[in-house]
């Protein structure tokens with residue numbers, strides 16, 4: 001998962017040029033991969049890995065994933081979820097070597113598998129239809145698709161969902177995994193695949209709009225990395241405090257703005273002079 005920060009000052013080693021349609025450099029931006037804990041009520045950023053113009057998102061994500069698993073232990077997580085960029089044999093094998101099951105979006109970059117899944121699933125009715133948070137969700141699931149040549153899995157499990165929103169829009173998406181169907185049911189696999197969006201919403205979006213991820217106090221790779229790590233740490237501490245510590249009891253967890261208002265009010269409490 002990447003995030004891009006637009007830069008207007010002189011480039012640093014982490015700067016990627018922004019090119020317009022006429023091949024002119026019109027600015028620069030920074031990119032980083034974010035490793036985030038997902039799947040439960042608490043979404044926590046774990047680590048970041050910046051990468052420069054000569055590197056790929058996939059390589060940076062591979063490094064931050066290795067570091068995260070080494071720090072947290074192999075049994076900490078069961079799966080890793082990512083978008084279609086990660087649907088390549090090297091990444092899927094690397095995840096397997098870390099004892100993680102990959103759940104990755106299946107798109108046109110794997111045309112043979114996508115065509116096989118479309119042909120099979122569009123020719124038959126859904127396996128099940130569920131009502132999830134007001135949306136009608138149709139699910140197809142099969143675990144006997146052929147792997148492509150470079151992939152060492154015996155078979156590939158493919159999930160398709162058609163999510164009919166109340167406003168009439170439709171999301172039709174395919175995902176691939178090596179999770180056996182006996183281990184996770186179709187609705188559970190759907191929920192795990194959807195957890196990918198919490199990285200975007202509660203990771204980059206929150207960090208940018210509420211925590212100043214875009215702020216750049218000094219345009220230097222070390223300074224940028226420290227700032228990004230401090231934002232991730234601040235986000236983690238705030239979320240743990242607000243959603244776990246303050247949530248003790250029967251009341252609903254406070255929203256970030258409720259928490260901020262309480263904090264400001266508490267700062268205005270007069271200090272008693274006990275001398």
Ligand SMILES: [Zn+2]
Pocket residue numbers: 007011012013014015028030219
């Ligand atoms: Zn830069």
